[in-house]
Amino acid sequence: MSKKSDFGLIGLAVMGQNLVLNVESRGFQVSVYNRTTSVTDEFVAKHPGKALVAAHTLEEFVQSLATPRKIHIMVKSTAVKDTDRDAVDAVIEQLIPLLDQGDIVIDGGNSFYQTTERRDTYLAEKGLRFIGAGVSGGEEGARKGPSIMPGGPASTWEVMKPIFESIAAKVDGEPCVIHIGPGGAGHYVKMIHNGIEYGDMQLICEAYNIFKAAGFTTDEMAKVFNDWNEGDMQSYLIQITGKALEQKDAETGKSIVELIVDKAGQKGTGQWTLLNAAENAVVISTINAAVEARILSSKKKARVAASKELTGPTVNITGDKAELVKKVHDALYASKVISYAQGLDLIKTTGESKKWNLDLGRIAAIWRGGCIIRARFLNKITEAYRENAELSNLMLAPFFKDLLSKTQQNWREVVSLATLNGIPVPAFSASLGYYDSYRAERLPANLLQAQRDFFGAHTYERTDKPEGQFFHTEWPEVIG
Numbered sequence: 001m002s003k004k005s006d007f008g009l010i011g012l013a014v015m016g017q018n019l020v021l022n023v024e025s026r027g028f029q030v031s032v033y034n035r036t037t038s039v040t041d042e043f044v045a046k047h048p049g050k051a052l053v054a055a056h057t058l059e060e061f062v063q064s065l066a067t068p069r070k071i072h073i074m075v076k077s078t079a080v081k082d083t084d085r086d087a088v089d090a091v092i093e094q095l096i097p098l099l100d101q102g103d104i105v106i107d108g109g110n111s112f113y114q115t116t117e118r119r120d121t122y123l124a125e126k127g128l129r130f131i132g133a134g135v136s137g138g139e140e141g142a143r144k145g146p147s148i149m150p151g152g153p154a155s156t157w158e159v160m161k162p163i164f165e166s167i168a169a170k171v172d173g174e175p176c177v178i179h180i181g182p183g184g185a186g187h188y189v190k191m192i193h194n195g196i197e198y199g200d201m202q203l204i205c206e207a208y209n210i211f212k213a214a215g216f217t218t219d220e221m222a223k224v225f226n227d228w229n230e231g232d233m234q235s236y237l238i239q240i241t242g243k244a245l246e247q248k249d250a251e252t253g254k255s256i257v258e259l260i261v262d263k264a265g266q267k268g269t270g271q272w273t274l275l276n277a278a279e280n281a282v283v284i285s286t287i288n289a290a291v292e293a294r295i296l297s298s299k300k301k302a303r304v305a306a307s308k309e310l311t312g313p314t315v316n317i318t319g320d321k322a323e324l325v326k327k328v329h330d331a332l333y334a335s336k337v338i339s340y341a342q343g344l345d346l347i348k349t350t351g352e353s354k355k356w357n358l359d360l361g362r363i364a365a366i367w368r369g370g371c372i373i374r375a376r377f378l379n380k381i382t383e384a385y386r387e388n389a390e391l392s393n394l395m396l397a398p399f400f401k402d403l404l405s406k407t408q409q410n411w412r413e414v415v416s417l418a419t420l421n422g423i424p425v426p427a428f429s430a431s432l433g434y435y436d437s438y439r440a441e442r443l444p445a446n447l448l449q450a451q452r453d454f455f456g457a458h459t460y461e462r463t464d465k466p467e468g469q470f471f472h473t474e475w476p477e478v479i480g
Contacts, residue, residue: 004066005031005053011074012039018143024050026166033061062098069103101127104156108133110269113184120183129156134190136371145169147371148177151186169370176366181356192343195273195287197373199339202290202427204241207332213423214317218255222246224325233333235375264294280349284342285430293426312422330410335431341394361385
C-alpha cells in the first residue's frame with residue numbers, strides 16, 4: 001500500500017504551488033488537487049523527485065491523505081459578509097461527505113473573519129475541525145517562509161503545529177506562527193495586519209511624492225530608501241520601495257515606477273478594517289486615509305479633469321536635500337508608528353469584546369518575519385507589550401513615547417511644507433491629527449455636545465457635576 005500524505009492542498013495558483021513546495025521541503029509528503037487536472041499534472045511533472053502526489057478527483061485526493069486529514073484550501077474567497085457563499089464554501093461542501101470525524105479543513109485565503117466563524121461552527125456540528133489561517137508574505141513568503149496567523153480550537157492547533165512551525169519564517173529561532181485564538185481570530189488579525197499594511201504603504205508613497213515634488217530623481221529617491229533600509233526604518237516595504245525605484249524599463253530606459261499609471265487597486269481587506277473599526281468605535285484615521293487615497297487614485301479621469309479646473313499653490317521646495325530627507329524620515333517613522341498603534345488598538349478592542357484572549361506581544365513577534373509589514377521596529381513593539389501586556393496604546397510605551405517626542409517637530413514641518421505646497425499627504429496629516437487629539441486633555445467636543453443638545457435635546461455632562469449625570473439646556477429659538 002502506498003504511503004499516505006501528511007498534508008493536502010487544494011488550489012494550485014502561484015501561492016498554493018509555493019506553499020506546497022515549502023511544506024514538501026520540510027520533509028512532508030503533500031497531495032495536491034486543482035479543479036483543472038492539467039494544472040495538477042503540470043505542477044507535479046515540473047518537480048520530479050519531490051514527495052508530491054497528484055490527485056485528479058476530490059475522492060482520490062481525500063483517500064491519499066493520512067488521518068486525521070489536513071486539507072489546506074487555497075482558492076479565492078469573495079464573501080464580504082458572513083451570509084455570503086463563495087468558492088471556499090463550494091469546496092467545503094464537496095469535501096464534507098468524503099471526510100471522517102476529526103479531519104481538519106484549513107482556509108488559507110483572505111476570508112472575512114465572520115465568514116470563518118460561520119464555517120467553524122458549521123463544520124464543528126458535523127464533527128470536523130476548521131482553521132482560518134491568515135498567511136502573509138506573498139509568493140516569496142509562501143515558498144521560503146510566511147507569517148501565519150491561524151485561528152480555531154487550541155486542540156486543532158496542536159495537531160497542525162509541527163507543519164505550521166516548520167514552514168513559517170523564523171526570527172531569532174522563533175517561528176513566525178502562533179495560535180492566535182478561537183474561531184475567526186486568525187483571519188481577523190490578518191485583516192487588521194492588512195489594514196496596517198495599507199497605512200504603511202500610503203505613508204511611504206507620500207514620502208516619495210514629497211521627494212518627487214522637491215526635484216529628486218528616481219535614482220536619488222532609490223538611494224534614500226535603500227539607506228533608510230539600513231537603519232531604524234529597516235522593513236520589507238522600505239526595501240522593495242528602494243528596489244522598485246531602481247528598476248529601469250528595458251524598452252525605454254525610463255524608471256518603471258514613473259511609467260506605471262497612478263491608479264491603485266485593493267482586495268477589500270482595508271475596507272473591512274474600516275467597517276470593523278466603526279463597529280467597535282476605534283479610530284484608525286491613518287488606515288482610513290490610506291484606503292480613501294486608493295479610492296481617490298482610482299478616479300483618474302475625474303482627477304485629470306479637476307486638475308484643469310481647480311487651482312492650488314505652485315510647488316516651491318528649496319533648501320538642502322539632506323535636511324529634507326531627515327525631516328521626511330522622522331515624519332514617516334512617526335506616522336508608521338501611528339498606523340501600527342491604531343491597528344493594534346483595534347485588535348485589542350475587538351479581542352476583548354470577543355473574549356479571544358489575544359496576546360499583542362506574540363502577535364507583533366510573528367510579524368517580524370515572512371510578512372509584508374515585517375520591520376525592525378516590530379522588535380520594539382514586541383518588547384513594549386511583553387513589558388506591559390495591559391498597555392492601552394502603543395504610543396504610551398516608553399520607547400515610542402520618546403520617539404514621537406523627538407520626531408514630532410520634523411513631522412509637523414513636513415505636514416506644513418506639503419500643505420503649503422499643495423502636495424496631498426492625507427495619511428501623514430491623519431497620523432499627526434490622531435497624535436495631537438490623543439494627547440489633548442481637552443478637545444472641542446464640549447461645543448459639539450452643546451450643538452447636539454441645541455438641535456436634538458441629546459443632553460450633556462458638566463465639568464462641575466459628578467460623572468454620569470446628564471443635563472439639558474433650554475436653548476433660544478432660532479427658527480421664526
